[in-house]
Amino acid sequence: MKLGCCYFPEHWPEEMWADDARRMREMGLSLVRIGEFAWSRIEPEPGRFDWGWLDRAIETLADAGLTIMLCTPTATPPKWLVDSMPDMVAIDEQGRPRGFGSRRHYCFSHQGYREQSRRITRALAERYGEHRAITAWQTDNEYGCHDTVLSFSDAAAEAFRAWCAARYGTVEALNTAWGNVFWSMEYRSFAEIDPPHLTVTEANPSHWLDYRRFASDQVVSFNAAQVAILRDLSPGRDVTHNFMGFFTEFDHHDVGRDLDVATWDSYPLGFLEQFWFSEEEKTAYLRQGHPDIAAFHHDLYRGCSDGRWGIIEQQPGPVNWARFNPAPLDGMVALWTLEAMAHGAEFVSYFRWRQAPFAQEQMHAGLLRPDSADAPAADEARMVADVIGEIGPQEIAKAKVALVFSYDAAWVYGIQPQGQSFRYLELVYEWYSALRRRGLDVDIVSVDAALDGYSAVFVPTLPNISPAWIKDIEELTCPILIGPRSGSKTHNLTIPEGLAPGELRKLVPITVTRVESLRDGVVGEGDGWTISRWIEEVETDLSPELALKDGRGVVFARDNIRYCAAWPDRSLLDLLVERIAGEAGLDLMDLPEGIRIRRTASHIFAFNYAAHDIDVSALGLGEPVVGSAHMAPAATVIWTIL
């Protein structure tokens, strides 16, 4: 695994570049990402390119022996470009333009900006596409950041109409598919269709779902247009895009199909603070992040691009954008880096080389402080480089457990939660966490991934189930656990004929006749476990495998397939994982709280996310090759697989 960093030569005096490059190498870094937001320096006036500084920066870095990932700068179109076509900006759901002054101020549907995006990509690729040191490209930056996938501009409306026409052929077909008769919402032509915002009350959920799919497709095609140019003009180089954490606004599997390598930007402390974790978890893991945040995304994004993946922005210290911004525990940056290695990352690159003393991210730490002295993360990077040298390159084996993830599902539940605490990402994360707490390695895969070869398959929920998917599942013999609301919707977000779980009824003969969403604090009591948030009434000839004390069935099974008709608590998840592991012949580990385990083809890694010492000798993994079984907070320990 390579180490690297994100570098912005345009932010620093040219005389600093050579020394920066030298110090990167000294620190054990071999990859540098540049050019991300540099449009105003590359093309300071319309059509006038200033290549000189970038030529020299690339040469300086290359001369130091660094390989370079070059970015297209399309996340930050300069002011002159925006002024030349003011309608290129996105319009938010409230109808306000999202103007110049920060970044991502463009609408994915604006044809004029799409042309500009291709033009600047071509200009960069023509100049540097075959440069010896350029080994990879990154398109744009963090598609969708700051809520920018959805736009309600005229350009978006126009493109959506065309998208609908292409999908449905006739407007009558669309009216039927959406059920527009419901409130006299029928259209007489595609031209009558608007984006689903600023309606008096909620718009038709089918309308929303198609708008989300359309918006996702716009991201895919925007990205694909850059990729096509890069493939053409920069042959043999990897193309990537840097995805974000806990982010489902577009379909990353779809974008991933056009990439060679999926990368993501890993900020565990900020994610802990900003998402649904409890106050207790936010306090216990304040300076570590919750133990499954990083791994969850490693496993998710590894499934987005055929197994090739990396981290292009790794948090190296406090950030600036969460409500509160603590510093990582000593050792945590190394832990995060090595955990990525254990999950098969090709590279981990820190964001950023040196903390910038100005502008929006001046409070975001780097490997260096603004005064160029080493920040604490620098030594941790060096330590990691040593470990990499010590244990050599790692190959990952396919995990034994698959967890199915669907961006479409996230949209469905976002549009129609039915109970305000039904959050798709949280449900999937809880299931993932239940597996990881017992030491299992997991592949997070898309709905159309091949599932043969896995020992167990987990599907936290999948609202829209196709006959083809049922056929694939039918052929599996391993234990499969499928969660609530699965099969409850058609492709168009309507209720399937014969009710939920729709197509799934072919495999598990049950009918969900009624559902309840429950207030916080209201639970159903099982034997040592509870359910909350969501419970289904099931009509079936099957006896439930697990039921509430009041007799209401919760888990129903036929053959190798279980259906869980409720939102399970951690105890119920633990119980189900135990049963399935028993059936699948999977070895579970009794891991102390805060410890996580991950295996490569040759090594076993353990990570201590707790804020106190933990001795893991009892795991019986023998003598470590790196670290000690008596683990300090934020420690990593590595054993060879015998």
Place this chain on the structure above:
Amino acid sequence: MKLGCCYFPEHWPEEMWADDARRMREMGLSLVRIGEFAWSRIEPEPGRFDWGWLDRAIETLADAGLTIMLCTPTATPPKWLVDSMPDMVAIDEQGRPRGFGSRRHYCFSHQGYREQSRRITRALAERYGEHRAITAWQTDNEYGCHDTVLSFSDAAAEAFRAWCAARYGTVEALNTAWGNVFWSMEYRSFAEIDPPHLTVTEANPSHWLDYRRFASDQVVSFNAAQVAILRDLSPGRDVTHNFMGFFTEFDHHDVGRDLDVATWDSYPLGFLEQFWFSEEEKTAYLRQGHPDIAAFHHDLYRGCSDGRWGIIEQQPGPVNWARFNPAPLDGMVALWTLEAMAHGAEFVSYFRWRQAPFAQEQMHAGLLRPDSADAPAADEARMVADVIGEIGPQEIAKAKVALVFSYDAAWVYGIQPQGQSFRYLELVYEWYSALRRRGLDVDIVSVDAALDGYSAVFVPTLPNISPAWIKDIEELTCPILIGPRSGSKTHNLTIPEGLAPGELRKLVPITVTRVESLRDGVVGEGDGWTISRWIEEVETDLSPELALKDGRGVVFARDNIRYCAAWPDRSLLDLLVERIAGEAGLDLMDLPEGIRIRRTASHIFAFNYAAHDIDVSALGLGEPVVGSAHMAPAATVIWTIL
């Protein structure tokens, strides 16, 4: 009492209609409401009417022996109509248009839309006005739903100016009435007046109150225009409109005067979740609704249309629109239906016949599931039909207790709460609940209702008291309890000469010299009771009947009239109800928590809202004719009055 349902033939294949009608009859239903949102099917293109399907639907239903309530479809103007005059939509308080894509996308003040509303009403009434099966009409649907009473459009501004001119005659009179000199807000002509929104800080409360009154009047006249056409073209049929729960944005007494029958849409579980009830109450009554929600509205709407009323949409299962959506307890749908009967409903109609598998309300239960099988409510409807057969039609007697309700008061306190927890509806509801907890039947009446004949009168608060009202009250000899802030404002929302309680001082010689609104948790301590939220300083020669421990008087009485100068807690309300009942010769009952009682002319009904069994034998009502005195959760029991 008739049973019925809401049916949307346009949502289902024509071949299902006859069987649906047959099953309705089999279930004991005799009334069916149709046509509510069908404009796009009735008039698919401007001026081209498609009557065929509706003719056939009506014939099919009529042939099965059902009587029909037909709706004007004006809550859902089709897209072509909106596109023909885009300024017909309402403008929200933030200045945004409220566009097409759901429902209620019209401004009550738009003259063009008013003309369209009359045109489609006339078209329907001309075709079906004298049809044998059409026994009633519903105008539009849920006026004001989704915050649609207030609009800030140009059309509304124009109409408001005319309304002001008609009311005040001269702009000088308006300036004086509103006190516009205060911040140089004086107008030189009516043309200078705008709606009171988007001001830098709060607009003049008198301005707001008149804007609310104007907006309410617009609803009244919009409705009246449809009613006039229906009366003309469909003689002898009842005209109704379906009101909502806990909704005070327009004056329902005013709209009610133009109707034959007031109907309302009863969703007790959703109302519990969405309104001010405590966490404890939301948990205890999760699947029942708070015991007074339904009855409160029965008694309120019975007072809106001269005693003739019904439920046109009764919740039959989980809904889709609350934050959380649990299912009713088994028996609850029957309980709600029978409770309506006990309060004198002419009909209870379930919303809806069959759950729609598509569009915005696909998660809203019906009597049938989307797959046409019976939903749990179907059997409860059958059970109710049997009970109705058993005990025969019920007549209601006038209650012995009157509670005075004022929509104008709700606006006054909404505009000028003075303390953020001073909520009119909650105060009235608490007073109503205190009466109902002791087994009293209550009439909720408007300010101009005749009060003679009642044994006790409760006025939770009435800010604007006219001399005429005082005269009416003066003639009563029964005990009267009047709550805080009564008489504190003139008709124009200014402070009356001589201070609060204004005209009321003629009856209770007190002067409120100062008021305090109190933070949550700050209370005044009485002897076994407390006051909170609001306390007044009273200057008077009277000795207080009840005082705080610190000596501050809370309840003042002269002759038969008491004034309560604070927001009372439940203990103080209980104490006052006991005293007044003693004076009025009213029998109070000691009801177990969760039990409610209601009498018709011939029967006594008891309802168990608790989630556990309760034995009510101790009430000493003898042998029930329906049900058992050992009541299960959600049980109803009925005795004959001997």
Place this chain on the structure above:
Amino acid sequence: MKLGCCYFPEHWPEEMWADDARRMREMGLSLVRIGEFAWSRIEPEPGRFDWGWLDRAIETLADAGLTIMLCTPTATPPKWLVDSMPDMVAIDEQGRPRGFGSRRHYCFSHQGYREQSRRITRALAERYGEHRAITAWQTDNEYGCHDTVLSFSDAAAEAFRAWCAARYGTVEALNTAWGNVFWSMEYRSFAEIDPPHLTVTEANPSHWLDYRRFASDQVVSFNAAQVAILRDLSPGRDVTHNFMGFFTEFDHHDVGRDLDVATWDSYPLGFLEQFWFSEEEKTAYLRQGHPDIAAFHHDLYRGCSDGRWGIIEQQPGPVNWARFNPAPLDGMVALWTLEAMAHGAEFVSYFRWRQAPFAQEQMHAGLLRPDSADAPAADEARMVADVIGEIGPQEIAKAKVALVFSYDAAWVYGIQPQGQSFRYLELVYEWYSALRRRGLDVDIVSVDAALDGYSAVFVPTLPNISPAWIKDIEELTCPILIGPRSGSKTHNLTIPEGLAPGELRKLVPITVTRVESLRDGVVGEGDGWTISRWIEEVETDLSPELALKDGRGVVFARDNIRYCAAWPDRSLLDLLVERIAGEAGLDLMDLPEGIRIRRTASHIFAFNYAAHDIDVSALGLGEPVVGSAHMAPAATVIWTIL
């Protein structure tokens, strides 16, 4: 000290004026403020002035022996004026116009309105500038109230561009100063610059800081234009403006420089409710206000205008604008008034003479009730007048302790809090409170105030420290305590070379290498004290004077200067105040909770903010000249300094 009141003759029938004036005098008042919002009466039509009523009002008041403060009415331009140039209104951050209908509906940058402001000021000054009874002028009213400092209008954008050009000379200099290269935010000309709103994510903090400075400067120049006219046409009269509480949207030191007297509007109960105080404090001081609210502002505004200050609006009872509006304890209005005297006020004027029965503030108490009877505050005013007579005029001595306050700092932390609980005003208030709890008198001074002569200096935080300031500090020999984040930013809100504390490193040789903001509930433990919210990592050769139990240094000292590298709790503040007082030779008092002390040149005042009796004999101050050492709630006691 004079007593006075705010009077609005235009709100009352002319026949009441003379009696009102007589009663003011009888109550002990000698100052009356008028004309504040009277534009629509002074100039009812464009260019047509109606001076008659104002002439008569002034004569009536003057004849009664009152001196008059006359106001420019520019906070309330009439409707005809707004209609004549609709773009004069401010545009809010969301892009919405802030229209007519309340007050302050103007944009400070609109040239047309500036001209109108000068025109009406000139008209008033020409007519009344040399009137015998006019002794003072107030410009406008509460600049910035209702969030009106910032506007995002075209006029503001245009003015901001000119401001930037004047400040930076070239756009390249601005690009460098702001670090616009960061996200390709570079401008090619000043004309390309927009206000920093409606950006996709946060705008550049340097952009924001300059926008705030620009907006503050607009207030300063708007005010200065009125002042210049008044000085010209009304020589010898004091000019003031009434500032607000806890308000930092513009630089009051800058505005103050153009005034003769700084005044402020003191509403302790509303401020307690609306600001960051804990639930416990809000309950304990419900009817008193927190004991330091009033004093904090007295000391702050005394520093804004060279020591001459007063209260022009003193809360006399419940107000209308807080979430909850309790009444002051009996005695509290007198306490507030006498406390202002103890801090050196030239006058205290109550808002308002008589409670208005109409419009927005009808629930705001006055000295008289709306029915003209005395409100409770009237007697307290009389009592204060007696005390003033008794103890004679008071002179203030310079305090021994200085606390440095910076509006620029408030903007910096508002723009870049880095942790959401880092609130500048709260930090400063906590430090002030720690000093006042021990009986110290405090001068709150601006950054450029001379600090020599003080026995101790406290700087809660000062992000932007200039070399000149360091030079001044260097010359001081008294103990100085400087708080977290000091010196952490350059003038342009970037990180200084050599890191924080920037210039301060010359005095305290430390480097802040990393900072953490902490969630609520996460603290660092010291010996009997804790830190929270903010903690810095410090690199230094100094041994910390105080450290956390884990060894992390918190307080670092060299010579007479201490730096506190964290947000201290009250215990740590107490400890630091004790140490510094010891070094400075300051006598500390052990004051019971709720008691505050303040000295003039001749007297010592004590105030009881607690809701219970407190005996302060133990303070050993001898026999009071006013009041008793056994203090009732809301009591004031006064001793002569021997």
